[in-house]
Amino acid sequence: MxxxxxxxxxxxxxxxxxxxxxxxxxxxxxxxxxxxxxxxxxxxxxxxxxxxxxxxxxxxxPAGDLIYAFGLYLFAGLANSHPEVIKNYNSPLGLLYCIEDHIHVHVKKLYPDAELPTFKILDKTDTKIVMVYSSSRGLYRLAHGLIEKAFEHFGGSATITYDLLKEDGTEVKFDIVQNG
Ligand code: MNH
Structure with a gap:
């Protein structure tokens, strides 16, 4: 890590x-x-x-609550350390849509030994996105905090729910609906 x-x-x-x-x-x-x-x-x-x-x-x-709080905290840290990685996005849904194919690809170039999760998009519309988080680290609550802050970063908010596809949290489906 x-x-x-x-x-x-x-x-x-x-x-x-x-x-x-x-x-x-x-x-x-x-x-x-x-x-x-x-x-x-x-x-x-x-x-x-x-x-x-x-x-x-x-x-x-509880550890899970701390991990979620850390996700909320970490977004700004990542965004401030690497502004070039997110500067091309103008909406949170656009940013989330590109985590796998652009953002984390860019991160892998900055840090070749980074261990990143994968995000598979199941559905996307103008107001929502459904995506599956997969990682042996099971840091889905970190992902939750990061996603929430991605919306705040653009001055908005979202209703985020998730379902554990695997009990150990290594595969989790997120339903993310933009508010307003
Ligand atoms: Mn990203 C690790 C999700 C945006 C750079 N990221 C992680 C992890 C999650 C994650 C979850 C923890 C590892 C794992 O679960 O296996 N990241 C996201 C989400 C968003 C995101 C949901 C957007 C929302 N990440 C970003 C942005 C950057 C970035 C933006 C950089 C500017 N992420 C990282 C880095 C790590 C990481 C760096 C650490 C990798 C490692 O420790 O090896």
Whole structure:
């Protein structure tokens, strides 16, 4: 998993829970990188799982809810670090439609070792999109937060529902309907 995900995560933890919580989740885990990350480095996905598990224990907030909150936080971090990746889009549905074939292709050029999910479009109209998230990492709640913020990025909002096609969350169908 790319370092930018770790640096953004610890930044969110500091802002929402404080520096002491950052220290606690780094110290009480068995982290190979000892909580030291650079945005261009690459680290084991398991290390992120440990950080989230530690944060969940520390805050008593379910891990899934923390992952969703992180998705909400991460969108701006990705967009600000790589404005060129999203500058050509003028609508959230257009952006979502292009994640698989353009955005994540571009990301793969920036970070050849990035481990990205796949999104299969099942249906799209002017006001909605139906897409299936697939990833062995099962970070569908991260996807949910990112999708929600993509709408806010363009000054709008959407009603987002999802169905787990696989119980472990490695395949999830999203129904996304633009509001207003
Ligand atoms: Mn994208 C990882 C979904 C937009 C760059 N992205 C992920 C993951 C999800 C995801 C989910 C976590 C990995 C996984 O589940 O297997 N990404 C989205 C969604 C949107 C999106 C739903 C739009 C909405 N992503 C973007 C944009 C950028 C970007 C825009 C860059 C400007 N994504 C990344 C990077 C990673 C990532 C970088 C981290 C890859 C890695 O850790 O190896």
């Amino acid at each position: 790319k370092g930018i995900v770790f640096t953004e995560f610890l930044e969110m933890v500091e802002i929402k829970f404080g520096l002491e919580t950052v220290d606690n989740i780094i110290e009480n885990g068995h982290l190979p990188s000892e909580g030291i990350y650079t945005s261009v480095g690459t680290y084991e996905f398991n290390e992120m799982v440990t950080l989230i598990t530690n944060l969940s224990e520390e805050t008593k907030i």
